[in-house]
Amino acid sequence: MSDVLVIGASAAGLATAEALRRRGFGGTVRLVGAEPHPPYDRPPLSKQVLLGDWEADRTVLRPPGALADLGIETTLGRRAVSLDTARREVALDDGTSLPYGDLVLATGLTPRRIGAFAEQAGVHTVRTLEDTGRLRAELAGARRLSVIGGGVLGCEIAASARRLGLDVTVIDPAPVPMADRVGPEIGAMLAELHRDHGIVLMSGAEAEAPVVSGGRIAGVRTSKGTVEADVVVVAVGSTPATEWLEGSGLTLDDGVVCDARCRAARHVYAVGDVARWWHEEQGRYVRLENRSNATEQALAVAGNILGADRPYLPVPYFWTDQHGVRMQVLGRPAEADRIRMVERTPDPRKFVAVAEAGERPVGVVGWNSARGLRRARALLTDGSRPH
Ligand SMILES: Cc1cc2nc3c(=O)[nH]c(=O)nc-3n(C[C@H](O)[C@H](O)[C@H](O)COP(=O)(O)OP(=O)(O)OC[C@H]3O[C@@H](n4cnc5c(N)ncnc54)[C@H](O)[C@@H]3O)c2cc1C
Incomplete structure (x- = not known):
């Protein structure tokens, strides 16, 4: 029996398990992943690894032994095949079943x-x-x-x-x-x-x-x-890896559908690319596919497992590297009706733009301009609350 069982041993699953420990959780934590590798980072796959600048080993997120040192048990190369929420058990593809106190679903996406x-x-x-x-x-x-x-x-x-x-x-x-x-x-x-x-x-x-x-x-x-x-x-594009949850009673609709606290059912949470949760301020369900969300949502889920009872209200963020340009994107610029340049430099390939819907900023895009992006972030958070 694991007090917390995490299915999916990648960015979001790892971050959830670690956040529980960091916040002093003393129960048993088990991380189960279908891939044979210890948790590794995906963003370099289309960049440094594809280019041959990095060996595959460099993508591994934690040094050997780090998870064991935190008392996080790992089961790799094993796929979860079904969930019984009444018995609080997950069945694996080797025929074994893992009982849980709380379950975290972090199974990410499958390419379309x-x-x-x-x-x-x-x-x-x-x-x-x-x-x-x-x-x-x-x-x-x-x-x-x-x-x-x-x-x-x-x-x-x-x-x-x-x-x-x-x-x-x-x-x-x-x-x-x-x-x-x-x-x-x-x-x-x-x-x-x-x-x-x-x-x-x-x-x-x-x-x-x-x-x-x-x-x-x-x-x-x-x-x-x-x-x-x-x-x-x-x-x-990709689809949320939820086939194994069909028939579990969870609501599956472009992801594991969760409440504002990322809870899909009693004692079941979802995190990362697979989670579609109710965004209280936007008044709609949201699912994000980016690296920083995997970590941020994990912190929120770990907190809620430990009783924080807080809605998850992130400012979405992703970056991409293309032809030597690092583009960083905050919020939802695609929903804007105009773009306003707020920081221009003599170099046309270095700027910060605010995306506005009417008068309201809904996104910020930094183009080779990390510092400028940080300055402009306040436009989206209105002091403390994200739009
Ligand atoms: C090539 C690439 C480049 C990217 N570049 C960027 C970038 O530049 N910036 C950015 O912000 N984001 C980027 N992303 C997105 C980012 O990597 C993801 O948002 C992040 O990996 C999500 O983490 P996750 O843990 O939710 O899901 P995943 O990383 O998909 O991990 C899910 C894990 O669950 C496992 N799993 C699935 N089903 C089961 C099951 N039934 N039982 C057990 N395990 C299971 C999977 O094998 C996988 O290991 C990139 C993604 C890719 C693929």
């Missing part, structure tokens, strides 16, 4: 696939270390990469592959990259950045079917014509 592309040799998705290893190996012998999807991940992979010397095309139905995250104006700047670095943006195009030759991918047929490719990456 496109049916016709799914089983083709030379087609990749990127979520794990193994995915990145396979992609990197194939890029080494390739000349042309097509990336289906111009979101954050697609853009990062495109930028990394370009630096590795490939001819890269990004195929996306939207007019500019990452518009759903940063809005059309910043998206247009990003498009220019990619074009300046020699990436072909096939915007407004739908990927329709793979072109296959000799049992391998040879290109992508799109609504705007065919692109030749030796390797294809499908980066069209």
Whole structure:
């Protein structure tokens, strides 16, 4: 019996287990993860690891023994297959069952696939270390990469592959990259950045079917014509890893649906990319897919397990690195109707912009400007309360 059982041994699960200990929790804590690796960081997978600048080991989040030193038991390479909330038990894929006092669901996401592309040799998705290893190996012998999807991940992979010397095309139905995250104006700047670095943006195009030759991918047929490719990456978003919770009685709807305290049911919490919780100030359910949320929400969940009884009210934040530009995004700039530059420098590739809906700031974007972003953050928090 674990007093707290955490399913999912990555950023959010790890942070929850550690936060419990840091706050003095003395009960038993067990972290269970489907991957064979100790918890590792995903952001470098599409950047430093794909580029070959980092060995895979460098992504590991804690040195060996650190979790054991905190009295956190780990079970790796084991997948949870079902949950019985009445008996308070999780069944694993080896036939064993783990009883719990409180349960934390931290199972993250699974990349979305496109049916016709799914089983083709030379087609990749990127979520794990193994995915990145396979992609990197194939890029080494390739000349042309097509990336289906111009979101954050697609853009990062495109930028990394370009630096590795490939001819890269990004195929996306939207007019500019990452518009759903940063809005059309910043998206247009990003498009220019990619074009300046020699990436072909096939915007407004739908990927329709793979072109296959000799049992391998040879290109992508799109609504705007065919692109030749030796390797294809499908980066069209991900779905919350909740299949194993079907029939558990939890509400599953684009994630594990939780109340304002990230509680999905009595003694069950969700955290990180998989959690969709009621944001009390926005008056709607929110699910965030970013690294800082994994840590911040973990602190909130650990606090609530220990009786803090506080709603989770973060200011969303993510960063992305593309072609030497670090873009940092606070709030929800895509919901703005205009962008106002608040800090400009002589270097056009260094600025801070505030995204406003009417008169109200809803987001801040920093472009190679970490300090400026920190200054502008106050616009979103109105002193202490996040919008
Ligand atoms: C390539 C890449 C680059 C990224 N870059 C950035 C970035 O630059 N900036 C940023 O803010 N964010 C970035 N992110 C997003 C960030 O990494 C995620 O938000 C973060 O990893 C979420 O952590 P998590 O613990 O909620 O989920 P995950 O990291 O997905 O971990 C979930 C874990 O649960 C395990 N699991 C799933 N189902 C089960 C089961 N049934 N039983 C047991 N274990 C299970 C999975 O195997 C996985 O190990 C990136 C993500 C990727 C993939």
